[in-house]
Amino acid sequence: MSPTVLDIADLSSGYGEAIVLRNVSLSIRPGEIFALLGKNGMGKSTLLKTVLGFLPAKRGRIKLFGEDVTALPTHLIARKAIAYTPQEQTLFQDLTVEDNLRLGLRDDRGFAEGLARVSEYFPIVGKRLSQKAGTLSGGEQKMLIVSRALLGSPRLMMIDEISEGLQPSMIQRLTEILLAERKRTGTAIFVVEQNVPFAFSMADRYAVLKIGEIADDGVAGDELAAARVQDQLRV
Ligand SMILES: Nc1ncnc2c1ncn2[C@@H]1O[C@H](COP(=O)(O)OP(=O)(O)OP(=O)(O)O)[C@@H](O)[C@H]1O
Numbered sequence: 001m002s003p004t005v006l007d008i009a010d011l012s013s014g015y016g017e018a019i020v021l022r023n024v025s026l027s028i029r030p031g032e033i034f035a036l037l038g039k040n041g042m043g044k045s046t047l048l049k050t051v052l053g054f055l056p057a058k059r060g061r062i063k064l065f066g067e068d069v070t071a072l073p074t075h076l077i078a079r080k081a082i083a084y085t086p087q088e089q090t091l092f093q094d095l096t097v098e099d100n101l102r103l104g105l106r107d108d109r110g111f112a113e114g115l116a117r118v119s120e121y122f123p124i125v126g127k128r129l130s131q132k133a134g135t136l137s138g139g140e141q142k143m144l145i146v147s148r149a150l151l152g153s154p155r156l157m158m159i160d161e162i163s164e165g166l167q168p169s170m171i172q173r174l175t176e177i178l179l180a181e182r183k184r185t186g187t188a189i190f191v192v193e194q195n196v197p198f199a200f201s202m203a204d205r206y207a208v209l210k211i212g213e214i215a216d217d218g219v220a221g222d223e224l225a226a227a228r229v230q231d232q233l234r235v
């Protein structure tokens with residue numbers, strides 16, 4: 001049996017003395033789309049940052065593809081075919097679309113093939129290669145961020161609140177693209193979201209984070225679960 005893609009056990013982490021995450025356990029299987037939901041400030045981004053080693057774990061264990069990475073530095077974790085799209089703006093605004101894309105690859109090999117692939121998903125990216133990223137619209141910049149993530153053919157994508165500020169048609173398109181990519185490559189996808197319909201349109205399983213703890217989790221398949229999660233994000 002292939003190992004879990006991501007296995008988090010009893011994880012606590014935070015900033016300095018402040019504990020944000022408490023005893024969080026979750027696992028993502030190969031090819032699975034897993035949604036982590038929660039209101040503002042509940043610790044969702046903190047969890048992703050801890051997985052990537054930007055923040056040290058105060059307790060617990062993190063395994064990626066079966067390997068314990070809890071104490072590994074970020075640059076070594078990043079080599080493990082993981083793509084991360086942070087919540088905050090991460091494009092180099094003064095660099096071109098092409099240069100921003102190339103930064104998603106460790107070397108130039110595979111760029112042409114990868115570009116052809118992501119251009120099928122996002123034609124605009126292929127058409128605007130020499131345009132400065134900072135001159136793209138907000139939605140176009142998000143397409144570029146996702147394109148850059150896809151370029152590296154990840155085995156795990158971690159996507160932090162990509163739907164924030166996107167129009168519904170673009171969110172729908174992103175759903176289709178992420179599902180298509182999962183089908184094509186078998187990549188696992190960890191979506192962090194407050195948009196329950198978007199998350200549930202893709203997810204196999206979900207968990208809800210409430211003040212740093214998992215308050216609910218389960219299979220995302222049924223409408224009752226979606227309604228219950230929506231309620232938890234409202235209160
Ligand atoms: N650099 C930091 N230093 C200190 N505290 C921080 C830092 N970043 C986040 N926090 C705190 O950690 C808690 C969790 O923040 P986090 O960004 O993980 O929430 P989130 O669930 O991603 O929220 P949102 O949906 O608004 O992005 C919050 O109380 C926040 O104020």
Ligand SMILES: [Mg+2]
Pocket residue numbers: 044045046087160161
């Ligand atoms: Mg966040």
